[in-house]
Amino acid sequence: MAGERILLTGASGFIAKHIALQLLQAGYRVRGTVRSPQKGEALRQTLARAGADVARLEIAEADLLRDEGWEAAARGCDVVCHTASPFPARQSKDKWALVPVAKGGTLRVVDAAIKAKVQRFVMTSSVVAVYYGHGADHPPVYGEDDWSNVGAADISDYAVSKTEAEAAAWGAADAASLPMVTINPSFVAGPLLDADAGTSATLIGMMMTGKLPAVPNVSFGIVDVRDVAKAHVAALTAAEAPGRRFIVSAGSLTMIEIGQAVAAAVPECRKRVPRFTVPDFVVRLAAKVVPEARAAVPELGRQKTLLTKPAETILGFTPGHTREAVAETALSLRDHGWLRRDPQIG
Numbered sequence: 001m002a003g004e005r006i007l008l009t010g011a012s013g014f015i016a017k018h019i020a021l022q023l024l025q026a027g028y029r030v031r032g033t034v035r036s037p038q039k040g041e042a043l044r045q046t047l048a049r050a051g052a053d054v055a056r057l058e059i060a061e062a063d064l065l066r067d068e069g070w071e072a073a074a075r076g077c078d079v080v081c082h083t084a085s086p087f088p089a090r091q092s093k094d095k096w097a098l099v100p101v102a103k104g105g106t107l108r109v110v111d112a113a114i115k116a117k118v119q120r121f122v123m124t125s126s127v128v129a130v131y132y133g134h135g136a137d138h139p140p141v142y143g144e145d146d147w148s149n150v151g152a153a154d155i156s157d158y159a160v161s162k163t164e165a166e167a168a169a170w171g172a173a174d175a176a177s178l179p180m181v182t183i184n185p186s187f188v189a190g191p192l193l194d195a196d197a198g199t200s201a202t203l204i205g206m207m208m209t210g211k212l213p214a215v216p217n218v219s220f221g222i223v224d225v226r227d228v229a230k231a232h233v234a235a236l237t238a239a240e241a242p243g244r245r246f247i248v249s250a251g252s253l254t255m256i257e258i259g260q261a262v263a264a265a266v267p268e269c270r271k272r273v274p275r276f277t278v279p280d281f282v283v284r285l286a287a288k289v290v291p292e293a294r295a296a297v298p299e300l301g302r303q304k305t306l307l308t309k310p311a312e313t314i315l316g317f318t319p320g321h322t323r324e325a326v327a328e329t330a331l332s333l334r335d336h337g338w339l340r341r342d343p344q345i346g
């Protein structure tokens, strides 16, 4: 309800800035957590530039790795919207590497939410907590009852961290009868609110500057950041939302198709986007020595259907257009000077 105070963790993130903007536009008060005063000031300026009434924005400092700050941040809030989590661009060899921060941090936030007696806990999880590590006998259709298998040999550190954090949150919230909802987006694209790109937009930026001339034969779901933010805002109040995991995705593109959408939006990049698909056997060989290639192996040639009907009926999610979302990211990156990092373009 308008006027209520929402604790938004990781408010400096790509997705969270859109959530904050929509919350402020809907009349909520927002208390956003950041890791430094500089990030807080940058957030305030970004949201003001986007037209939000930042008089209803408060900034709190807290780090997922530390206890300090979370209880004070949650005090007086009506709902918690927890987006903060590490999302590194490079994969670690240790698949458990991100768990202490993602799971430990999430448990700190749930604990603070319980102590503050908030009405609801909304968490940004991911489709990577849904569809990894299932056996070959699992049909290629994934819904909210599916959980990634963290025991799988080829699962990424990021997927393990999201799965473990989400599972831990459900356990703690259920034990305290705290109503909880998760939003599980696929790869998030769309416009940036400022030059701080985040990992998913950075991947598109790498395609724009020729850092990914050849790509594996993998495809993944894509969703517009504005639709992801809308789903979070709806999840704060939708009566039938608690207890549910909502997958949000607009459809799939291969990496080559993502490059084509980038080139169509920003023609000066057309010679830089990926134009070659690396043969599957080469990816499998490379995975033996290159950690980054390992995550691609189980995805080679794999088509997945992600069930988004519950998000459509309960949260009013409308799957947008994948190519347009990618194009908007590319245009935003260009407008925020990304191409100036590569003097050969232009």
Ligand code: NDP
Binding pocket: 009, 010, 011, 012, 013, 014, 015, 016, 034, 035, 036, 039, 062, 063, 064, 065, 083, 084, 085, 086, 087, 101, 105, 124, 125, 126, 127, 162, 184, 185, 186, 187, 188, 189, 197, 198, 199, 200
């Ligand atoms: P960003 O990297 O832009 O945002 C991540 C946020 O988490 C930042 O605010 C970051 O703070 C914060 N954070 C990271 N580590 C810590 C920490 N130790 N303590 C406190 N805060 C921390 O990524 P996105 O906006 O893309 O991701 C937001 C959420 O959405 C994450 O939970 C991610 O897993 C999930 N998600 C993202 C998808 C995508 O394609 N983008 C797809 C599916 C899920 P700081 O700014 O200081 O680094």
